[in-house]
Amino acid sequence: MSVVLEWVTSRSRALAWFVTSLMGERAYDVYVAHLALEHPGQAPLGEREFWIQRYREQDANPGARCC
Numbered sequence: 001m002s003v004v005l006e007w008v009t010s011r012s013r014a015l016a017w018f019v020t021s022l023m024g025e026r027a028y029d030v031y032v033a034h035l036a037l038e039h040p041g042q043a044p045l046g047e048r049e050f051w052i053q054r055y056r057e058q059d060a061n062p063g064a065r066c067c
Helices: 002-023 027-038 047-060
Strands: none
Touching: 027 047
């Protein structure tokens, strides 16, 4: 029984990771990790400022999106 529970738990975590990645909820975490790796001396934007900038860029350059 514990093998089945472990399998279900791991699949649930994978699905949650996929959905949050797809919806963009992890964007700030990815941005902070990228900044730390590629630009180690640069301080990241605060989360609020990050989202404001991201939405402004999306509005200015909509690209391929449905709405």
